[in-house]
Amino acid sequence: MSQIKRVAIVGGTHGNELTGVYLVKKFQQYPNLINRPSWETLLLLGNLKAIAQRKRYIDKDLNRCFSKENLQNSNFLNYEDTRAQEIKQILQPQNQPFVDVIIDLHSTTANMGLTLIFCDMHPFLLRLAAYLTSINSLVKVYINPQSKQGGFLRSVCELGFVIEVGAVAQNVLNAELFQQTEQLIYAILEYFTWYNQGHIPQINNNLTFYEYIGTIDYPRDEQGEIQAMIHPQVQFRDYEPLNPGEPIFRTFADTDILYEGVSTVYPIFINEAAYYEKGIAMHLTQKQQKIV
Amino acid sequence: MSQIKRVAIVGGTHGNELTGVYLVKKFQQYPNLINRPSWETLLLLGNLKAIAQRKRYIDKDLNRCFSKENLQNSNFLNYEDTRAQEIKQILQPQNQPFVDVIIDLHSTTANMGLTLIFCDMHPFLLRLAAYLTSINSLVKVYINPQSKQGGFLRSVCELGFVIEVGAVAQNVLNAELFQQTEQLIYAILEYFTWYNQGHIPQINNNLTFYEYIGTIDYPRDEQGEIQAMIHPQVQFRDYEPLNPGEPIFRTFADTDILYEGVSTVYPIFINEAAYYEKGIAMHLTQKQQKIV
Numbered sequence: 001m002s003q004i005k006r007v008a009i010v011g012g013t014h015g016n017e018l019t020g021v022y023l024v025k026k027f028q029q030y031p032n033l034i035n036r037p038s039w040e041t042l043l044l045l046g047n048l049k050a051i052a053q054r055k056r057y058i059d060k061d062l063n064r065c066f067s068k069e070n071l072q073n074s075n076f077l078n079y080e081d082t083r084a085q086e087i088k089q090i091l092q093p094q095n096q097p098f099v100d101v102i103i104d105l106h107s108t109t110a111n112m113g114l115t116l117i118f119c120d121m122h123p124f125l126l127r128l129a130a131y132l133t134s135i136n137s138l139v140k141v142y143i144n145p146q147s148k149q150g151g152f153l154r155s156v157c158e159l160g161f162v163i164e165v166g167a168v169a170q171n172v173l174n175a176e177l178f179q180q181t182e183q184l185i186y187a188i189l190e191y192f193t194w195y196n197q198g199h200i201p202q203i204n205n206n207l208t209f210y211e212y213i214g215t216i217d218y219p220r221d222e223q224g225e226i227q228a229m230i231h232p233q234v235q236f237r238d239y240e241p242l243n244p245g246e247p248i249f250r251t252f253a254d255t256d257i258l259y260e261g262v263s264t265v266y267p268i269f270i271n272e273a274a275y276y277e278k279g280i281a282m283h284l285t286q287k288q289q290k291i292v
Numbered sequence: 293m294s295q296i297k298r299v300a301i302v303g304g305t306h307g308n309e310l311t312g313v314y315l316v317k318k319f320q321q322y323p324n325l326i327n328r329p330s331w332e333t334l335l336l337l338g339n340l341k342a343i344a345q346r347k348r349y350i351d352k353d354l355n356r357c358f359s360k361e362n363l364q365n366s367n368f369l370n371y372e373d374t375r376a377q378e379i380k381q382i383l384q385p386q387n388q389p390f391v392d393v394i395i396d397l398h399s400t401t402a403n404m405g406l407t408l409i410f411c412d413m414h415p416f417l418l419r420l421a422a423y424l425t426s427i428n429s430l431v432k433v434y435i436n437p438q439s440k441q442g443g444f445l446r447s448v449c450e451l452g453f454v455i456e457v458g459a460v461a462q463n464v465l466n467a468e469l470f471q472q473t474e475q476l477i478y479a480i481l482e483y484f485t486w487y488n489q490g491h492i493p494q495i496n497n498n499l500t501f502y503e504y505i506g507t508i509d510y511p512r513d514e515q516g517e518i519q520a521m522i523h524p525q526v527q528f529r530d531y532e533p534l535n536p537g538e539p540i541f542r543t544f545a546d547t548d549i550l551y552e553g554v555s556t557v558y559p560i561f562i563n564e565a566a567y568y569e570k571g572i573a574m575h576l577t578q579k580q581q582k583i584v
Binding site: 022025026029030054109167168169170171172173174175176178179225226229230231232235250252253271273274276277 | 314317318321322346401459460461462463464465466467468470471517518521522523524527542544545563565566568569
């Protein structure tokens, strides 16, 4: 990639994640905040119907509809499949190249601060992350190669990534997190400007990141009903170490369930509201370092 | 009232407020936790369809459907109106008196700790509140006489009240708040036992409570779209004083909106997710004291 020519900033891929929705609306109202001379910025609200109804989605999770297969399927079955195809066309109008970058704005009830989620270890993204983590200690980096296959919006573009902010409740705007996210976006755009101008700042090039290992579900009975809650010692402790033998769940019968893994892990997405139905109580990650 | 004979504990009047839903499910599984010899306890899940769909409600807010007029209307228009009539019948089976007490379990994204919400200054409830606040500093008392007219479940019973716990996101179980709510329920049941036995403990009878003054909406444009967020200095500061001239909102244009009242107020329900659509950014209250 020689130059960044088009950047898409997307909010409301999930309709009840208001930080992204209102950041995009703010940028639409004050475009000078994100317009830069050396590229074109595209602002986009993802799941329009879900935003209007204050829901994550109408028929199915839009952020699982961007698989190649799905995007080529002409038998539209529901709103989100249709909307995913519309979004793809907006990101790549006929006879034009695809956008170079997608910044997909999400929020979570987990205490994940300002997390960058990447599908892979693309050197450009790793260096961007090293810069952002060096100027803001709230920034964390999560690499989840699984999400390359899952039909996520970020996966349709080589430099697609998510900014996942929390903890914030669904359908709530938290001004502090909103402003932190806004400042992070400006820092990203500044980095892109430097990149296009050919002079990236000197940074600490030792990047700490967290890599996907797997997910853990809540303990459930045969009917699928949950039998335990995230343990108080784990709640809001995203990115902190969880060691074998430490409590992970507290059952409704008031007993503790211990983590039975063989090594220390770093849970994230702990108690994300939208993941109960996906069978995910948390993601487990391993902490890594890399010179980028 | 000579004796308490029947107590109803209701969870899931709003389907996405999981603390109450799972406390009722826990008590259904372990009834000895709440059964007491001197009265009958009724356990009830309120909005069954909304609980199943992880939503606040299906067609309309169930907790606004309990007006006398609504309960006598035989032209059922939607699920919640029907369900409100069913619940009334469960609380008062034919030829039996109404339940003496309703404990309606709610949760909020506002930082309201363990709030008791009463419709009026019933002496029994005030003394109960004085006892509970004396043993647990997280317990707050909110008196909202407006809620007598609004069709709230708590209004159908002289000793109906809400336990409103937060901050917790919708569709999330927070184990710590869950356990605090559970312990509060046990303390309430213990108090009822003492009452029925005729010996209430000596308590500090000086009750601090917060009385409804009114509500404030978010600043909005002509289309009803919000133009500002709860100010970071106000967020999560439920029950703390807000003085005239102090910031209350932060606009998307990055300016502060100041509180223009004439006297100090104590906001609660600050940034409750479900109240955006009701046009409520917060309730304003005045702090009061009373010998009970």
